[in-house]
Amino acid sequence: MSDRTVLSSADHPVEKISHSIGVGGPMTIHTVDGVIRRVRPVVFTDDDTPGWVIKARGKQYTPQRKFTMSLLGYCEKDRTYAYDRLKYPMIREDFVETPDGKNRNTENRGKSGYRRASWDEALSLVAREIKRLQKTYGKETITACTSSHHSWGLVGYKISLFNRFFSMMGYTRIADNPDSWEGFHWGTPHTYGYYWRLGGPEPYDMLEMAMQNTETMLCWSTDPDTSRGGYSAQESALWRWWMKEMGIQFIYVDPFNNYTSVKHADKWIGPRMGTDAAILEAIAYVWITEGTYDKEYVAQHGHRFKEFADHILGRGPDGTPKTPKWAEELSLVPAMDIKAIARRWASTLTTGGSGMRGGFGGACRHSNGTEYARLLFLLFAMQGMGKPGRAFWSPACGGPMNYNFWFGGYSDPLASIAKYPVCDDMPVNSVQQVLYRPNVPDAILDGHYEWYGEGFCGGGIDFEFTRHVYPAPGYNKVHCFWRYGGSFFGTMLDTNKWAKMYKSPELEFVINQDIYFTPETRHADVILPACTNLERVDIGEVGSSGLGGYCSHSESGNSWQMIVYQDKAIEPLWDSRSDFWIFSQVAARLGWGERFTEGRTEEEWAKRFWQFSDLPKQMSWEDFKKKGYYVIPVAFGEENKDPETGLIENWDRYPGFNWFAENRACDTMNHKVYQEEHLLGTFSGKFEFVSESLTYWAPDDEARRPIPQYQDSWEGHKSLSADKFPYGLVSPHPRFDYHTHFQQHAVWLWEIPKNRVVINGNPYLVCHINHELAEQKGIKDGDVVRLFNDRGSVLCVARVTWRLNPQTIHAYTSSGIYNPIKYGQYKSWDKGGSINLLVPGRLIGDYVPAMAPYSCNIDVEKAEPDPNYGQGWEHILDAVDKQQLETERPIRTSISADLLFGEKEAWLKDQKNKKEAV
């Protein structure tokens, strides 16, 4: 040390340290003079609990003593000071507050600029409009919707704060569709139950089970390094290296040789889009003809297997044996590879699953997705699912965890300020009418929409078959949309529909409450600027869905269970305010402010979650606030530690589904009583190779047959549109974003060459195209190309690769950026990378109201970049930055200021000169 320049603390300002949570993981935030200096991971000290140790194959494995954030966590500073933050309340320039709600220039939404308003003006307008709308049409006239996890914390999350406000006000609720795991949600309850986990498997203690037993990992439609177990950042990355380096063979099945696959796969196959079910049927064919499945298990736990076997062997009504050759013709995967995988699967202890938590993955977001999901479970059942080494599991969740420590999670019914015991006055929404998220635009534009199901059907299989009509009998239609957090333009279907909806005069009033000027914010009449997580107080557990909610115990995707006091690192920037403040102010103007807040501040609400958890036994509120976090030991007590290393070796273990294979009463968390009698949640209590529930409820369902099976898609390689648009689009959840929450705001991400390429100031999204297809189309690596079909056109930059087959084109979904070349024009070409302009609005089937973005045919051609500078940024600057340009920014150096106000200024000047010359 002596020979280095040592800085004394006098040389630099004192740094304040606080903590928070985002979808990139828990953060340690250093601030200097009220400005964020850096965002670091939480590195544990000796005061924090020792970690767990897994002993497997003669070695010991324990996680690193830090919480490994993903790249998104390190973007938080960039995102906090982003150029596109909403800085002031704003009102659309040509919005007219007509007394009857008509003639408000709604056709200009998405095109018009905004004027700055004071909070009082904006909030009063909102309150006046709510009163007028409720008086004219009733409470049901207002609808509202949030995205998932644009912020983190039990006070501020959607089932909490949002729910409290809107339930108290009364509104038409919008039911979410299970957009990331459609096929499992609507499919697998008919095959093995688990509707209360929305079709997903039990991940409990699967990491240790796999490390000790598994010989082959089958990762179907899974990119765990990208999907990160949901909200567990990069925590499981090391687990997969352990498994890889101990010699477990990894098989990846994905149309795109994804980022985990390309590093870990011993074998990768890339089926043509939507043909996964055919490959699974062919694998079953190999096993049945070769007698290599667990006959005893199937006899004991399978229901009507004989009929399934007959179908596979070609003795069913269609008369087609589901041979590997048959599957090759559909999937273009050589029959010899299918046979090799089938035999490896049967002859070694094989564990596998789909997508980020086992019951997810793009393959289930296809018109045939329910059948793929059901077949995948049935095939694992044929190999004795639940026996050691033969589990249904994706290598991302299922780390050791302490099941006995209660703290609320994001989908926990009790962990909400809208529910007892956290609140004293529990609001109940008095409006029964609902809308369904994928079809909100259809309902608004057509004035009528009908569908089946409750969105998330965790309450029972029958929930899938309830019929809904909008408008509900006796109710008025919706005339006001309050959009809260994040943009759906990148994630919902056939996104041009959303742009069209916003222009409709049916929507008399549109409120957008968000942190950023997202593509959807641009369509509001009033914009209410919220602050980020780092500018307000909250409390939460990292990655935790909680114990009572859907997908419960998702924090097992972390190596560490960690509760964080999400302290305010800096004051809200500009005129932004916390969501809690905004809702309280509106509530006050509507006359129920006191009832809404119960007189509590945000910190006092956060303390309620501490109070009703197991944390007070370990830490006082003051100590917790001071330290900022608490790491839950996987087991308490010295006797549970390995005396040699001090690591925790004993904890309560409940390996998922093992109880079933071993004919024990169910011992895993989050189970139903009948599982203790060794029954599954199907009609027969067994694995249903022929589904009794579908036979009973939906015998005429064309999407889901009683025997799950491959079917040609309504949009696929055999459908009519394939003549015009011959390539399948594979659009998985993004690696360099979360939903739409980072891409537009954190410009550092644009410099990742696999993510975006900036040309003329516009960050074009990267798409992947096979070498042969590229040659045929005259496309070179780095060229701008147009992906298109009848629904829209998106300009991307091509990466030419061998990581997929020529019949498939890859581009990530959930673009946070939507930059139509002609802003506000329906079906304008987009250069923001909003791939969901291309995907069909059609849902999987009449009874299956599920999105199917993997059923998407497109074509590609070489294109030119848009010649205009910055392009889409015009709309942001015009609308937001009129005042900003004159306002001093409260930070020392502003993120992307160079980009937008350096080069940009020169360009604007140049344009002005040109105009003047004309």
Add this chain to the structure above:
Amino acid sequence: MLKKPMKKPGIAINSARCMACYACFIACKDEHCGWDTPLSKAQPEMGQYWMNIVEWERGDNPRRIKTATVPTPCSHCEHPACMAAAKDGAVYKRPDGIVIIDPEKSKGQKQIVEACPVGAVYWNEKLEIPQKCTMCAELLDDPDYPGFEPRCVEACPNQALVFGDLDDPESNISKLIAANKVTQLECLGDMKSSVVHLNIPSRFLAGTVAYPKELEEVCIGAAVKATLENGEVRETVTNWAGDWEFEDLPKNVKVAIDITFDGFQPVHYDCFTDADHYVAITYLDPVK
């Protein structure tokens, strides 16, 4: 372990473990963008990549594709070319081996950028200075800073980046280097440096062996022999998928591949490791 005095701090970069998750890349920007330190001016928000991740695709057939991912910061060379090119001592090497560009003295010295063989020095147009990775020396020097690793290392979830004392044979970094293949960046020749690259892949040859085509069956256990032009011989057998692979072959050499399996005619391929190749699906012919 905190602030342990180190004679020669260094970073080992294990490419075999790198997933290109870009946590190091963004953490570097988080640390250095927007803030000046005594050792460097702020990294501009865009356009410089002090922790650059060099990535290329390996293979020429979807049947076998890998990627090489090489995080490439400044190597902190033993005899830095940038230092040689600098005037007025604008680039200096600290006694602990960390190479620093003086943000004041280096003004206008664009030749410092051009001198770097790795391309790890970037030109700041606005300030007219060359800039690069400092190994976060300003943090490691600071007794008040609570971390004890450069930001990129702290951010790595895969243990692909390891920080420690290169002069201490008992340090984790020295042990890691001893246990792995050192693959110095080719552009540095045999120059020693404080950033040590491990396991950067060279070339592979791979293929699949199958029974006669009409059988549609892969052949498991076929013997595959690679004879390099220097006479070196490597042998393997096809795995459960019928696949064979030789990894880490020297670049630009002729390799003879011989496939044999009892009852079938032997097959021979002449290959050249100018790139990573998937040689073929070999359909065996029975002995006549």
